[in-house]
Amino acid sequence: MEIELTGRTALVSGSTQGIGRAIAAGLARAGARTVINGRSGPGVTAAVEELRAEVPGADLAGVAADLATAAGAHTVAERFPAVDILVNNLGVFGARPVLEIDDAEWRRYFEINVLSGVRLARRYMPGMMERGWGRVQFIASDSAVVTPEEMVHYGMSKTALLAVSRGYAKAAAGTGVTVNTVMAGPTHTEGVEDFVAEMVDGDPPWDEAQRRFMAEHRPQSLLRRLIEPDEIANMVVYLASDRASATTGGALRVDGGYIDAILP
Known part of the structure; x- marks a missing residue:
């Protein structure tokens, strides 16, 4: 299957390493102008340089901003006022007994894992809808439906993304903009x-x-x-393409069969 994204601009949040970096590389290989994001300026610059070497001829840009904050989202939107493909990948995780998680930690996970994507979708989707084409994706997890005992706060945030994604897909109905969640397994x-x-x-x-x-x-x-990060990226690149024009409002699994259910 040939996927061609030349002429499209993609923004991947939290893309200096891990799954986000693999997604950025995949989108760049498909021809998209790809924006790399991280909190650290030197980290973003290093990731862009590495990807330029890895994907010869790639059209890459970088923006340093903390997307867990409204100010960070504003910085990115000012630098890149319009994108065609938005991949909300930014997230944190960690093990902690649920009865030891205080209010501040609950809020931190919600701000980073949920609101970072909500803010960007809210900023970029109106332009996509006006232009009649766009792709929005939220990177969730098997933990969205199989809540891990050691990471309930993380699972909560990923469950929230399923609702957010479905709601935004309804808001974009009939506009040519698709919104989906990719549920990554242990990666x-x-x-x-x-x-x-x-x-x-x-x-x-x-x-x-x-x-x-x-x-x-x-x-x-x-x-x-x-799972290897490239295996997650393959699904994201497909969903970003015209080939996936009839897939929206969905929760697509790249979980290695981890979720023991026929449907999410």
């Missing part, structure tokens, strides 16, 4: 390597740590391994 990123190390005793080598983590903490997975 191999830098942050997840640290998380696995916390969850697995004994500091074993990575291959053994991954095997034990999946067997002990994610036994529902049918893939029986962590």
